[in-house]
Amino acid sequence: MATTEPIELVKSRIEQLDPADARDELSRGDSVLIDTREQHEWDEAHLEDATLVPPASVAERIQDVVPDRSQRVLLYCATGNRSARAADVLESELGYENTASVAGGIVAWQEAGLPVVEPEGMTKDQRMRYSRHTLLPEVGVEGQVKLLNARVLLLGAGGLGSPAALYLAAAGIGTLGLVDDDEVEESNLQRQVIHTTERVGTPKTESARLSIAELNPDVEVVEHRTRLAADNILEIIEDYDVIIDGADNFPTRYLLNDASVRLRKPVVSASILAFDGQLSTFVPYEGPCYRCLYPTPPPPELAPSCGAAGVLGVMAGVMGLLQANEVIKLVAGIGEPLIGRLLLYDSLGTRFTELKVKRDPECPICGEDAPEIPESEMGRFPDYDAFCAGTAVG
Amino acid sequence: MATVKIPPVLRAQTGGEAEVDAPGATVGGVLRALAQAHPGTEKQLFSPDGDLNRYVNVYLNDEDVRVLDGLDTAVTDADTIVILPAMAGGS
Numbered sequence: 001m002a003t004t005e006p007i008e009l010v011k012s013r014i015e016q017l018d019p020a021d022a023r024d025e026l027s028r029g030d031s032v033l034i035d036t037r038e039q040h041e042w043d044e045a046h047l048e049d050a051t052l053v054p055p056a057s058v059a060e061r062i063q064d065v066v067p068d069r070s071q072r073v074l075l076y077c078a079t080g081n082r083s084a085r086a087a088d089v090l091e092s093e094l095g096y097e098n099t100a101s102v103a104g105g106i107v108a109w110q111e112a113g114l115p116v117v118e119p120e121g122m123t124k125d126q127r128m129r130y131s132r133h134t135l136l137p138e139v140g141v142e143g144q145v146k147l148l149n150a151r152v153l154l155l156g157a158g159g160l161g162s163p164a165a166l167y168l169a170a171a172g173i174g175t176l177g178l179v180d181d182d183e184v185e186e187s188n189l190q191r192q193v194i195h196t197t198e199r200v201g202t203p204k205t206e207s208a209r210l211s212i213a214e215l216n217p218d219v220e221v222v223e224h225r226t227r228l229a230a231d232n233i234l235e236i237i238e239d240y241d242v243i244i245d246g247a248d249n250f251p252t253r254y255l256l257n258d259a260s261v262r263l264r265k266p267v268v269s270a271s272i273l274a275f276d277g278q279l280s281t282f283v284p285y286e287g288p289c290y291r292c293l294y295p296t297p298p299p300p301e302l303a304p305s306c307g308a309a310g311v312l313g314v315m316a317g318v319m320g321l322l323q324a325n326e327v328i329k330l331v332a333g334i335g336e337p338l339i340g341r342l343l344l345y346d347s348l349g350t351r352f353t354e355l356k357v358k359r360d361p362e363c364p365i366c367g368e369d370a371p372e373i374p375e376s377e378m379g380r381f382p383d384y385d386a387f388c389a390g391t392a393v394g
Numbered sequence: 395m396a397t398v399k400i401p402p403v404l405r406a407q408t409g410g411e412a413e414v415d416a417p418g419a420t421v422g423g424v425l426r427a428l429a430q431a432h433p434g435t436e437k438q439l440f441s442p443d444g445d446l447n448r449y450v451n452v453y454l455n456d457e458d459v460r461v462l463d464g465l466d467t468a469v470t471d472a473d474t475i476v477i478l479p480a481m482a483g484g485s
Contacts, residue, residue: 250482271481274402278481294480298449302403302438302479344478349412353399355456355476 007081014087015100019109022074022102031072034065036086037106041078043141044127044134045116047106050076058086062094069096076102076109121145126218130172143332144172148218150331153177153240155228155256157204159316160246160270160323162194167324169212169219173331176212177240179224180204191313228252230381233259242330244323245269248305250297251384257282257290258381261366262373268326268337270319273304275312277319277345280338280357281326285366287339292360292367297388315347396424396469399476407434421454422446422465424475439477451478 017025025031026049033050035042042052053061055077066073073096075083083101090096102109110116118124122141126148133139133147150173154161157180165176182204184195192204199207205223212221224236228247237243237259245267247253253269260267261284269290270279282289297303322343329335344353361367395415400408408414409432416431418424425446429436441447445465452459453476459467469475 248482250480253482273481276402276481294449294451296448297482298479302449303482304403305482342478344476346412353456353476355453355478356458358458358461 007084010088011084011101014084014091016080016084016103017074017100018103019112019114022076022100022109023114026074031074032066034062034073034075034083034086036075036077036082038137040134040137040140044131045106045110045118047076047109048115048117053086055082055086058089059094062090062096066096069094070098071096073099074102075099077105079105079107081105121148126172129216129218133171138334139332143334146332147172147328148174150242151175151177151240152327152331153179153237153243154246155179155243155252156246156248157192157194157208158182158188158246158248159191159272159311160320161244162192162208163317163320164244164246164324164327165208165212166194166215167321168327169216171324171328172216172218173327174218175220175222175240177222177224177236178205178208179226179228179236180208181225181227191311191316193317228255230255233381234263237265238263240265242327243267244327246320246323250303250388253290254297254384254388255381258365258384260284261289266330268323268330270323272311272315272319274309275315275347277315277322277347279319279322279326279343279345280341281330283330283337283339288357288359289363289366291365292363293342293357295360295363312347315345318345318347395471396473396475398424398428399474401477401479403479404435404438404477407438408432418469420463420465421452421459421467421469421475424469425452425465425477438479449479451480452476453478 026033033047035046035050035052036055038054051065053065075086077083080101080103087099087101090099130144133144134141152168152173154165157178168176184200184202184204184207186200188195189197194211195207203225205225209221209223212219233255243260243265245253245256264284266283268281270277326337329337340357342355342357364370395417398414398416400412400414405412414428416424416427418427425439429439439450446452454462454467455474
């Protein structure tokens with residue numbers, strides 16, 4: 001294929017039709033229509049009654065699709081260049097006698113207000129909004145529809161939850177649950193970017209819901225204005241596909257781990273302090289759980305809170321967004337989530353370190369001999385506050 | 395000498411240093427040398443009977459020493475030991 005020839009030269013040799021004329025010709029029913037783009041472009045939108053023949057396979061496949069070389073063939077692509085080259089190849093190299101390319105491609109076709117076949121599961125507005133996702137072959141329409149149908153729970157609408165919620169909303173996650181019983185305070189605004197100065201004093205879940213609604217009305221926000229505790233955790237997490245752990249204390253993290261393993265819910269867990277962050281993804285029984293990584297919590301003097309020790313605002317952004325990235329990969333089924341890997345980020349040095357985390361065969365939560373929880377015990381959990389307070393003995 | 399990466403919560407005990415070189419042929423040896431040079435780290439790392447505290451994870455390069463030979467894991471000059479206590483901060 002003479003792909004290095006200037007496109008204008010190629011176009012000067014072939015017949016081009018503008019979209020309206022192509023439409024008229026197609027309605028007369030005697031022409032075969034060929035789409036010379038890639039599969040993920042086709043999935044995004046295509047013309048009715050077309051057959052997809054990607055450019056690399058034109059020479060091979062065209063004779064199967066159009067055996068009669070005198071048959072009139074119309075070709076189109078995104079903007080009219082690939083289809084022009086394909087028409088040229090058909091005529092000059094493969095013996096086809098009667099071809100034409102649609103000038104301006106499907107882009108011009110749509111701009112002329114002519115109809116296209118839309119993919120299942122997305123409205124026209126959604127196709128526009130998420131086009132930068134669907135253009136990615138790894139995501140495509142299929143991946144975007146998965147995001148639109150996903151239900152993600154964020155534990156905490158604070159430092160980690162704020163950026164995660166914003167970007168997950170932008171990505172079109174269909175339902176975002178937010179668990180937080182706090183109100184917005186001024187000192188939050190140094191990093192909790194989903195909240196605003198005007199909304200100091202407002203419940204965080206409400207404040208987050210307002211920001212999300214402005215960004216992406218497609219997203220349904222479920223406010224859980226409460227603290228996760230043994231008596232409500234199973235009921236709350238049951239409705240969701242993935243959980244983002246942005247809790248600020250150990251008892252909640254251990255409780256979440258226990259419950260999420262029981263219900264087999266993946267958890268993307270991160271923590272931040274000062275200039276450092278940690279991140280891992282826990283998928284029950286596929287990889288380690290939080291307890292495999294941290295069998296025992298540290299004593300208080302080794303685990304200060306952000307309120308006590310401080311935290312660089314951007315740390316919340318960096319780690320929260322890394323969490324959102326993990327969620328998107330889990331939902332769309334792409335890439336390699338951090339299962340069995342702990343990512344450490346040191347913002348002062350701008351260094352990432354990766355450590356391996358293994359499932360602990362003796363883990364009391366997900367180990368081989370971990371007790372099977374009977375139905376009657378499902379809602380009962382160990383007292384993690386006491387567990388965390390009594391840490392002197394391992 | 396191997397390099398020991400000091401987590402933020404312990405840096406006050408190492409004079410603010412994030413990385414400390416310490417001699418030793420095993421992980422335990424290196425950590426005891428560290429504790430000798432910086433006594434404030436002793437209690438955080440070791441329990442009274444000389445074992446590593448359960449709430450501190452120690453890695454030789456990227457492997458948890460618990461899946462290797464624990465404190466007896468051999469160490470060379472090219473190795474990095476990472477001390478990692480859990481962090482809970484999320485807000």
